[in-house]
Amino acid sequence: MNNWDMETEVLVIGYGLAGAVAAVVAHDAGSQVLMLEKGKYPGGCSILAGGGIKCVADVPGAIDYFTALSGGRVEPSLITAFAEAMSGNEAFVRRLAATDGAEIKAVYKVGDEPIAVYPFLGRESLYEVRVTKVPGFSGFPWVIASRLNGVNMFKMAMDNVEARKLPLMLSTAATRLVTNAQGEVIGAVAQSQEGERRIRARRSVILACGGFEQSPWLKHQYLQGTPFHSMAPLTHTGDGILMAQKVGAALWHMWHVHGSYGFKFPQYPIAFRHAFGGRRLAKRPMPWIVVDRLGKRYMNEYPPAPQDTSHRPMEVFDPDLPGYPRIPSYIVFDEAGRRRGPIAQPLAIADYLYRWSNDNSQEVERGWIIRRDNLTELAEVIRTTPENEGKMNPQNLEDTVARWNEAVVVGMDALGRLPGTMMPIKAPPFYAVPVWPVITNTQGGPVHNEKQQVLDPLGQPIPHLYAAGELGSFFGHLYELGGNLGECFASGRIAGEAVAAEELLP
Ligand SMILES: Cc1cc2nc3c(=O)[nH]c(=O)nc-3n(C[C@H](O)[C@H](O)[C@H](O)COP(=O)(O)OP(=O)(O)OC[C@H]3O[C@@H](n4cnc5c(N)ncnc54)[C@H](O)[C@@H]3O)c2cc1C
Structure with a gap:
């Protein structure tokens, strides 16, 4: 028997941007959600970001651009799904902005040039949105950030989590996933200051716990040069990678930072x-x-x-x-x-x-x-x-x-x-x-499919396990500025909708 301490339908591990988006979307689609965050503050890398959120204006053009950017390392079906999801980013950001009156600006060019960085076919198909202001907000006391668009963006995400009163456990690190005899993910074990908590998740677990920027061991194993340092929070030790591996996930893009x-x-x-x-x-x-x-x-x-x-x-x-x-x-x-x-x-x-x-x-x-x-x-x-x-x-x-x-x-x-x-x-x-x-941030992690389901090495989904954000990012060859935040919105939305559609486990 599992002796659960707590129960929810959807367990979201990590309260950065991807976790916030996935939690909000799963909740709005009718699921009960619980969020875990290892740090004493939410935000992860997301709260340090410059705040450029990549969006897609024209899907066929973006498919060309992302195909070139991917250098043959990502399947065409996933590129198409990514471009389509990114085309929904601006509308979604504006929906979140309605909660707290955040001001949104769309940017298409830098000087005379398209905003996408590289001279590939389809470059003009991408643009950015930025959260330029949240009324009454001038920054988080616990963050030193140079550009306000990033903290504004995270404030807007937090306001949406808080408006829905989503339960959250801070300073609580998931340490492993729990599976049943069929290999379905049915919950997780977490460590809080009060001790170990066994949390049942009756629909799914979403891993949104970021990268391995601060794990000396993972950096030594996957990056050629050494040492690599990082500006990411010290909580970013690749826990999601290890937890996913333990239940059979395949990894990709581990070399790409x-x-x-x-x-x-x-x-x-x-x-x-x-x-x-x-x-x-x-x-x-x-x-x-x-x-x-x-x-x-x-x-x-x-x-x-x-x-x-x-x-x-x-x-x-x-x-x-x-x-x-x-x-x-x-x-x-x-x-x-x-x-x-x-x-x-x-x-x-x-x-x-x-x-x-x-x-x-x-x-x-x-x-x-x-x-x-x-x-x-x-x-x-x-x-x-x-x-x-x-x-x-x-x-x-x-x-x-x-x-x-x-x-x-x-x-x-x-x-x-x-x-x-x-x-x-x-x-x-x-x-x-x-x-x-x-x-700045890592891109590697568990492989996922178009629904953000985590896959095993034979390409089969691990039942009831999803990943979102930079943990197993789409970007495995060349990074596009603003792409990680754009991906948090896109992948968080996909995962949030998909888990809400899962059958409740008995
Ligand atoms: C300085 C900086 C500037 C950047 N600028 C940009 C930009 O302008 N545009 C852009 O697109 N991207 C930018 N990026 C990259 C982008 O910020 C990240 O890739 C993205 O925010 C990752 O979001 P996430 O939600 O996947 O992870 P994070 O935001 O990193 O959140 C993951 C969370 O999971 C928590 N966690 C970790 N392990 C556990 C565990 N075991 N249990 C519970 N919780 C756990 C972490 O503490 C963290 O809070 C920047 C990154 C940095 C560091």
């Missing part, structure tokens, strides 16, 4: 992202270059989505070293660069609050940013740091910066930096900071 290079200092358990977010702006100068541990430049530091893909060139392994010549790398800039504005943009829940100084001077004083009068001395200091292991070559660094300055003059970079983004590095003193691969 939305990330960049960024900063990690021992005083803070989370990483800080660099200050260039959103889309690349062709005329926004970036003050730094990135060099490897030996002092050589190797990447375009400012790709089309600067908080995505630039960790990828860092993951190279050199068997002759042996090791990772690009982990850590170093950003290098000069006095003019230091004065241009903060190089980092910490985003976090308030427990890990850090306010980066506008001119970076505070971080120079802390010793996080290395300052020296010339490049040779700068390289010598880097060489003595434990993570560099004596690899930095001062002549390499001098040559790299000299070549960079020549490239800036002619406005042409062999690695593809756009001329309007290039700045010379020649006004002393000079600065360097180690940078690491930093995960």
